[in-house]
Amino acid sequence: MEQTRAGEYDAFVAARWSVLFHLARLLTGGDRHRAEDLLQESLVKLWFVWPKVADEAPEAYVRKVLARAAARSARRRWWGERPVAELPETAAAGDMSATVAERSRLEAALAQLTPRQRAAVVLRYYQDLPDRQVAQTLGCPVGTARSHAARGVARLRRLLADVIEPVG
Template sequence: MSRRDPQAFADFVAARSGALHRAAFLMVGDAQLAQDLVQEALTKIYVAWPRLHDATNHAKVEAYARKAITTTAIGWFRKKSWGERTAEVLPEGSQAGHSESVDERAWLWQALQELPVRQRAAIVLRFYEDLTEAQTAEAMGCAVGTVKSQVSAGLAKLRARLGDDVLPTDLIEVTR
């Protein structure tokens, strides 16, 4: 397709922007940065739209979107050398009005934000986006072996920081 189809692009944005924002948020840990990241990725997608959009292959656009978000996030952290923005104090057990699962998620979220950006991206793509190793490698622009090592190293850091009893069962089983 050699021409831009603004309506098809608008439909894609309307259908997928929520999911793209959630993935971006998990990668950068800040809602405003995630919005900026999605906007940057959507700009790249729009430029590439004539060669990406195919009425029979929506997976191609989705894969390109994930790759644009992932590589842009990694590039931002490399170029800007942004430090991790973590909370000053971790919660000590359950707080009034919060369940244990909320506390566990807060601890997991804190630990996830302390991972290097490539390890965080690999874990988000593999376990949150539920991509295969090959799909994750494509999105990150690296080899499958690199995905395996990034996930392994990231999960090892999470295990060391949180322990096996805090990590979700599906993450623990993958690392054993």
């Protein structure tokens, strides 16, 4: 019984690790170590509820735990996020590939958002969730989730204006 449980759990984690890790990176604004810690905590919690959620939606459970933990841990002082007027790093041409440069720019822009705004934007535009599920995942009213996402996108428009060029 325990072996079966461990086998199914390992198979799920191995299959979804890359997607979940990218989600964690976006939720943390590109902090790789913090993303790994958050994903580790979420997967440990998943292990203890695996018999309950294995047949339903284990990825939704991990997503909820990740999003809430990211919003909660980002308020801790030792993470030390400080908003600045200008992006701290820009992609240097020639030393990175275009994909890596875009990812770095995107993560730097996401880091400028508040944790709730970042979580709402990521859940809406990366996880493709409707407003109701975003609100349910974050544990807030639908209007609040919609407001967070709208403000986050509005700020990203300014921050990523040179990356995503408007349609002329």
